[in-house]
Amino acid sequence: GLAVAALEVGDDAFERMLADPKAQAFTENFTGQWLSLRDINATTPDKLLYPEYEELLQWSSLQETQRFFDEILKHNLSVRNFVDSDFAMLNGRLAEHYGIPDIHGVKIRKVALQPESHRGGVLTQASVLKVTANGTSTSPVLRGVWVLDRIMGQAVPPPPPNVPAVEPDIRGATTIREQLAKHRATENCASCHSRIDPPGFVLESFDVIGGWRDRYRVAADQKDWVKNRVGPLARYLAAYQYGLGQPVDAGDSLPDGRPFANIDEFKKLLLTDPEQIARCLTEKLVTYATGQPVRFSDREAVDQILAETRASDYGLRSLVHAVVASELFQRK
Structure with missing residues (x-):
């Protein structure tokens, strides 16, 4: 997924990758992990x-x-x-x-x-x-x-x-x-x-x-069920066999x-503090893209990614692009 874009990050390869139906695998895998x-x-x-x-x-x-x-x-x-x-x-x-x-x-x-x-x-x-x-x-x-x-x-x-x-x-x-x-x-x-x-x-x-x-659902005696269903069919109508608690x-x-x-x-x-959210997501993207957790020594590179994407209000596409173009990704 992300590795393809790193090969020619200077041209349109990155945008072509995101437009490719295979980009769906990136969405599924990254959200699956994050x-x-x-x-x-x-x-x-x-x-x-x-x-x-x-x-x-x-x-x-x-x-x-x-x-x-x-x-x-x-x-x-x-x-x-x-x-x-x-x-x-x-x-x-x-x-x-x-x-x-x-x-x-x-x-x-x-x-x-x-x-x-x-x-x-x-x-x-x-x-x-x-x-x-x-x-x-x-x-x-x-x-x-x-x-x-x-x-x-x-x-x-x-x-x-x-x-x-x-x-x-x-x-x-x-x-x-x-x-x-x-x-x-x-x-x-x-x-x-x-x-x-x-x-x-x-x-x-x-x-x-x-x-x-507004209230918790709790296990309850039949008399306290939310909709107390009685009669010969009650045991087949299990839809409301819980009570309301605190x-x-x-x-x-x-x-x-x-x-x-x-x-x-x-x-x-x-x-x-939107930068806190952006920093967290950047680190998750770096971890996903490189297979390595972000270390303290990577902080400067993460700061650089955030600086590059601040003007877009930390747009997600900009963030992914900056991660792929970063030294963190290029050197791993």
Whole structure:
């Protein structure tokens, strides 16, 4: 993929490569690595808690993210769009899942988003929200680490030894926030959790299949099912055999003290530093293109790539072009 362009980076080879149908392999492989989309089949959503999940929804969610990347690449849109965008790539099934009306059919197409949709960017896409959950419950720790690493470019060290993992209470008696508060109160956990928890908490508004939620779905006795179906057919009608648990609390503050109440406010805070997003994506592109992680000694070369693409507001096409033309790529 990217190697072809390096041969004649001075002419139109790069643009020809991106116009080639084979460029689709770049989209699939890079998003598979960067966003963990290759793990889409790693979990199976709990059928009682998430009966609406099926193959068409999974296929549509993967298509959304890949076509979204293509759209940004094709039009050299700013990498800001990966944090928040005023459009999404949807079909009827995905639009229904997101609560967006009047979109029909299987074909993925560009759809303008209304502010109240809570969508836009990759953080709120069903594919990403699925690969960062385990099928039954969401973990602010897993999602928080993912956002720090994949979007903000901040490495998180492994947890200290002898610190037990946080196991979600599937009956919903205690919230994940209450459980994590114990970690934040522990001195050797606090420094990392002050960074990990905020992006993790804000994504609690989205369930394991990327649906919006105000309350958690929980395993429940039949009398507490959301739609209590009784009678001879009840056991065949498994669509609503879950209850509603605690309300979601998605608000928190960044380590610097800036508060946010929801995903929309969180994304605005992230976008106050677009270079952070661009630097992270540049490093992911370099790692993908060279097969080597970016080292501290590569910082100057990364800075040069960012300087060259600043005028385009860090357009994705410009970034990919600059990575391929960089000494980081040429020498490896």
